[in-house]
Amino acid sequence: MNKVPFVTKEKVEEIVTKFPTPFHIYDEKGIRENAKAVKEAFAWNPGFKEYFAVKANPNPCLIKILNEYGCGCDCSSMAELTLSKAMGITGSDIMFSSNDTPAEEYAYAAKLGAIINLDDITHIDFVENILGKLPETMSCRFNPGGIFQMSNGIMDNPGDSKYGFTTEQMFEGYRILKEKGVKNFGIHAFLASNTVTNEYYPMLAKQLFELAVKLEKETGADIKFINLSGGVGIPYRPEQKKNDILMIGEGVRKVYEEILVPAGMGDIAIYTEMGRFMMGPYGQLVTKAIHEKHTHKEYIGVDACAVNLMRPAMYGAYHHITVLGKEEAPCDYMYDVTGSLCENNDKFAIDRMLPKIEKGDYLVIHDTGAHGYAMGYNYNGKLKSAELLLKEDGSVELIRRAERLSDYFATLDCLPVYQEFEF
Numbered sequence: 091m092n093k094v095p096f097v098t099k100e101k102v103e104e105i106v107t108k109f110p111t112p113f114h115i116y117d118e119k120g121i122r123e124n125a126k127a128v129k130e131a132f133a134w135n136p137g138f139k140e141y142f143a144v145k146a147n148p149n150p151c152l153i154k155i156l157n158e159y160g161c162g163c164d165c166s167s168m169a170e171l172t173l174s175k176a177m178g179i180t181g182s183d184i185m186f187s188s189n190d191t192p193a194e195e196y197a198y199a200a201k202l203g204a205i206i207n208l209d210d211i212t213h214i215d216f217v218e219n220i221l222g223k224l225p226e227t228m229s230c231r232f233n234p235g236g237i238f239q240m241s242n243g244i245m246d247n248p249g250d251s252k253y254g255f256t257t258e259q260m261f262e263g264y265r266i267l268k269e270k271g272v273k274n275f276g277i278h279a280f281l282a283s284n285t286v287t288n289e290y291y292p293m294l295a296k297q298l299f300e301l302a303v304k305l306e307k308e309t310g311a312d313i314k315f316i317n318l319s320g321g322v323g324i325p326y327r328p329e330q331k332k333n334d335i336l337m338i339g340e341g342v343r344k345v346y347e348e349i350l351v352p353a354g355m356g357d358i359a360i361y362t363e364m365g366r367f368m369m370g371p372y373g374q375l376v377t378k379a380i381h382e383k384h385t386h387k388e389y390i391g392v393d394a395c396a397v398n399l400m401r402p403a404m405y406g407a408y409h410h411i412t413v414l415g416k417e418e419a420p421c422d423y424m425y426d427v428t429g430s431l432c433e434n435n436d437k438f439a440i441d442r443m444l445p446k447i448e449k450g451d452y453l454v455i456h457d458t459g460a461h462g463y464a465m466g467y468n469y470n471g472k473l474k475s476a477e478l479l480l481k482e483d484g485s486v487e488l489i490r491r492a493e494r495l496s497d498y499f500a501t502l503d504c505l506p507v508y509q510e511f512e513f
């Protein structure tokens with residue numbers, strides 16, 4: 091299977107006359123079709139809601155599109171809460187799933203009426219002290235420990251992760267919350283990341299549904315929702331098969347009917363907090379080859395770097411690359427594709443087979459819609475790029491301008507260095 095960019099060479103040549111590379115561009119059509127499919131996949135559950143994980147892509151123009159399909163916001167910081175509020179997304183349309191949370195963020199989440207999802211049992215007292223009284227609705231994040239394994243071998247290691255309550259703490263926590271007057275309960279868990287299999291949500295759901303039945307029986311807590319959180323993955327590699335969200339929804343329905351319905355808990359709402367699955371495939375980083383270097387290896391230097399897309403440097407993550415206009419050319423050259431940071435891990439690809447690249451070629455780095463721009467930083471004084479939206483009618487809209495040097499120097503109150511530059 092080949093990965094096809096949603097922009098052509100001709101389109102990029104037209105775009106760069108207004109917006110120079112590098113930039114992230116997003117595909118409105120793809121975002122809409124996928125959001126619609128997610129909604130349909132869980133339409134069997136009347137209370138279903140996707141809370142888009144804002145950290146994956148905090149661009150309000152994109153979140154607004156998702157909001158048209160009923161998506162709320164999953165927030166975990168002051169800025170994310172503020173952004174949601176500015177978009178008019180408040181109250182129970184915000185899930186506040188944070189960890190190691192500062193007091194003022196809990197206070198602000200409560201002020202907005204967000205659903206607070208606690209990461210730790212000690213936060214029960216912490217939140218009570220801040221608010222005076224706990225909200226009527228609260229959720230707790232569960233971490234069973236051990237290893238989470240699926241039949242295709244994909245696994246993750248909840249036992250090593252900093253998040254959530256242990257099983258005993260869940261029971262104790264719900265008892266305490268109930269005593270303190272909480273009326274409506276939720277359960278949340280995020281046990282595996284970027285799962286490219288239709289099995290993950292159903293397996294997780296089974297585990298959480300069984301826990302919900304026990305929790306309700308033993309603590310009397312009225313469980314209103316179960317939040318499957320994020321973790322539904324995307325095929326970064328061309329040979330991977332993409333998840334089928336309709337099958338995933340059906341898989342969750344099956345265990346819902348097996349476990350919750352017979353227990354008289356068939357009114358529980360299913361929530362999700364997907365980030366990557368909602369946005370990942372619908373973003374691409376477009377960059378230009380500006381240098382070629384022949385030393386101990388063959389290098390192509392591009393005008394983007396790890397500040398635009400950190401995943402390869404941070405996790406060794408694979409991002410597919412297409413050289414525009416050379417889609418059909420044989421991949422008979424082996425390159426490291428590098429950015430300009432003074433860090434040897436600033437490479438978008440290592441030993442990658444690609445068509446022969448000339449200076450001036452445009453490269454599309456795929457699947458940057460989630461955890462792409464959002465993870466950006468300013469190392470080496472590199473500025474963050476623009477974000478563009480390819481609209482359904484083929485036009486292109488600037489949805490975030492590129493940073494300017496004045497943005498970079500804006501926090502240096504003590505040094506009027508910016509006066510040296512013309513902006």
Ligand SMILES: *Cc1c(COP(=O)(O)O)cnc(C)c1O
Pocket residue numbers: 143145146164187188280283284319320321322363364365366367460
């Ligand atoms: C990161 C995160 C998500 C989104 O995860 P994806 O893998 O992008 O779907 C959801 N919920 C929480 C609490 C997160 O930290």
